[in-house]
Amino acid sequence: MPETMTSIERVQATLAHRKPDRVPVDLHNFQPAAAALGVSLPEIFKSGELLAEAMMKAWREFGHDMILLENGTACNAQACGVHVIYDDDSAPVATEPVLHDLSDIESLQVPDPYTTFPMSEIIKATRILVREIGDKVWINARADQGPFALAALLRGMSDWMVDIGLAEQPERLHQVLDFSRRVATRYAAALMECGAHSTSVGESVAGPDMLSPVHYRHYAWQYEKQMVEELKQKHIPLAIHICGKTDAILEDFVATGADILEIDHKTDIRRAKDCARHKTTLLGPINTTLLYNGTPAEVENACREAIDILAPDYGFILGPGCALGTHTPPENIHALVESAKKYGVYH
8 A cells, every 4th residue: 555645746646646645525515515614604705715714614623635726606607797796605606698699709808817716715715825835735626617608697687598599600609619618627726826726617618418529629629619619728726517418518628627527416337437447537436415415324325336436547526416505514524524534445
C-alpha cells in the first residue's frame, strides 16, 4: 500500500491516473455548510468572508479531500445582468433573463470577475480558503455555469430550448454560446489566479435529460472542448458536471478533454468507467436524495458499490452526484467521507 498521502497529494495522484493511497473524497456541500453556520443563506451567498467561513467549518468537521466552492448556479448569470433571487432555504435562483431577443447579445460585455458581484465575492472566498487551508485541502473553485448552461440562463430556459429546436438563427445561437464560453473561461482563470487548485463548470441542462445527443454535439460540446483546451494551455485543470443520465453522450463527454467529469447516480457507472479509464477522472456518483433521506448504512452501501466499480485503475473521486440539499443530515455526510477511508484503500 502506498504511504499515507496528504489530501492534495491524493487528488494530484488521482488526476494523473497514478495510484493514490486511497480514493479521495469531494463534498458538493455549499448549501448544508451555509445552513450550519447559523447565518441566513442570502447573507452567506452574498459574502465571500461568510462563504469561506462556512466551507472551512464544514471541512474541519468532515475532513474531505476536496472543497467544491461556489454559491449556486446563478453567479455568472447575475454578473451578466440576469435578475437573481436569493432564497432563504436554498441556492440563488436566476429569474428574469437578460436576452429578450438573441440580438441583445451584441450589448453584453464579459464581466471582470475581480470587480463584478457576485463573482468578486467568490474570488474573495477563494483567496481566504487558499490563505487559511490551501496547503491542507484541494480547493476546486467553481466557475459556475459552463457555456450551454449559462446561455440558457441569459436567454431564459424555455426560450433558449425553443431557439435551439427551431434553429432559425444559428449564427446568433453560436454567438451566445461563444460569449458564455468567454465569461466562464475568464472567471475560471481568475479563480486559479487566486490560488485554487482546479476549477469546474456546471452544464446541468446540456445532458440527454434536457437536450438531445445530436443537439449536445452540435451546440454544447464544441464550446466545452474549446474551454478545456484554452485552460489546458494555462495548465488549469477543469471539471465539467452534467446532470442526469449521460449514457448517450459519455464518449463525447470524455472527448471534451476535461480533467474531471462529474457524474450523478442516473448514469451507468460501469459504462462511464469503461469510457473514462486512463483518459479522465470521474467524480460522484452518490445519489443526493439518498444522502438526504437515507440512513448512514444505506449511504455506506452505495459508496462501497461505487468504489468497487469506479476505483480500479484509479481516476476516481468519491462524492455526491450533484449539490447536496440544504438539510442533508451530517451523519450521512460523515458516512460518505468515512466510506472512502474504509473501502477505498489501494493495496
